[in-house]
Amino acid sequence: MSGLFKLAILLVLLVFACSLVFLGFNFLEKVPNFIDSKDVRNCPKLSGRIVSNKDSSYNKDRLGANYYASKKKFPAVIVYCQNTQDVQNAVLYAKCKKLPIRIRSGGHNHEGYSTGDGVVLIDVSEMKGLKLDTTTNTATIEPGINNLELYSQLFKQGLTHVGGTCSEVGLSGLALSGGMGPLLRKEGLTCDTLISVDMVAASGEVIHATKDNEHKDLLWALCGGGAGNFGVVTSMEIKVYPATDVTWFNIGWNWDQPIEQVIGAWLDFYMKPDSKNWFSHLDIWAKPFPAEKQKKQPVKALGVFWGTPEEAREQLSHLLSIGKPQIEKLELVKWDEAIKLFEDSTAVFLTEIPEYKSSGAFVMDQLPPEATKIIVNALRESTSPYFNVLFEPMGGAISDIPPSNTAFFYRDAKFFINYTSQWLNENEDQKQKAELEGLRDRLLPYTVGDYVGNPDPDLKDYLTAYYGDNVDQLKQVKCKYDPENIFQFEQSIPPGSGCK
């Protein structure tokens, strides 16, 4: 072989190897390594605990609590902010680099809207400060605290917050979506307990919004329309309440029982002139939940009553008389135990990595028997054993506030229905999603809208679905605080027209 020929082969091999390396980098590192050591554009520096795709923990850190929603998303950088300054730096950095932003707290967004490809992920989950003022029953919390952490810390002082039933949901994501939980009929939504909020806006400045200062429009918008839309909330001042003992109830039936009657009786019970002393989930699974040790009944009314077990039994006598409940528990418990029982009795994820879809809708009036029949038939015929319909009563304190008083619009609803489905193989995605959407569609004559905390990418007009008649005002607020639409995601609120 001549020297020249050898050289030519060597050159070809070199070009080939270079292409492989180049392609390999692009394949393995979907995200470019953009954190420049020498910042030619003189952008502000990131601060906080920074994780990039060069770090071994990146693949764990990029996933939200909901694996299925975040598994295919690769942020450019994850900034675990430790304080407000870190948040400000991250916002200004992303703007300067023209990189999209996402905000994450508890990471529970059902569709993974708190992360994305190539984004600067501003994660506030390590900001967990809490200052409690027991003279005024108010607490100032940082945005990374989650439900369980706040319940536990407040309970030590005999107090509680208006939170949800899932321990790891972030308080900021919860409050900014609205926040429905056991105290909703007594005290309203989580966001109804907001006194003031600090938020890092698109400009990088910190805005303090109260109900009556110059930023009252922002506080209005943050109550039910604030998740990811206007800026990064860094602190929330909330009202807290005495944590009293309650009667916990868990009444469960199998599918061989008259389930349509059970649903009808539960709906009738919660349609009665509002009793602020009752809260419940009616949790209906297509099949018994396959977690043997949990012995979960497929159909169960779980809840709390501010009164004695004897009073509860008497008032629930009609529901208890239907068929033969396989579980019938009514007991007086401490408040923190009730919260734990909600968590323990509500099956959530099948495995750590299920395929999943969720959606929701509000019921503005009594649900007629034909609608109940549609639900029961859909669950009986479901091809997914993990199809779930969960009813939550509304009314009480939520409806004491008019729908236009905050961004949370569906205050006059009687019930919220949460649809979820889980399955194990990605190749069943289309089929299982269609089954869930099919049920949602068949119930549209009896339901309206959806809760933004249960986002659904298949909604035709997501803005109206989530915010009803409050959409225009939300767009105006967006225009004022984020005219360039820095804070955007798949279903975010766009700025109003004429906005610069």
Ligand SMILES: Cc1cc2nc3c(=O)[nH]c(=O)nc-3n(C[C@H](O)[C@H](O)[C@H](O)COP(=O)(O)OP(=O)(O)OC[C@H]3O[C@@H](n4cnc5c(N)ncnc54)[C@H](O)[C@@H]3O)c2cc1C
């Ligand atoms: C298992 C489970 C149980 C649930 N239980 C309840 C319940 O009992 N009651 C109820 O009402 N809802 C419930 N939800 C819905 C839940 O309230 C919403 O998904 C909520 O938005 C999640 O908040 P997060 O901080 O955990 O999630 P994330 O995914 O971190 O955030 C959710 C949204 O809020 C935005 N966000 C988060 N932090 C901030 C911040 N500091 N500033 C600005 N925007 C921010 C994110 O960008 C994203 O758009 C539940 C969801 C799941 C998955």
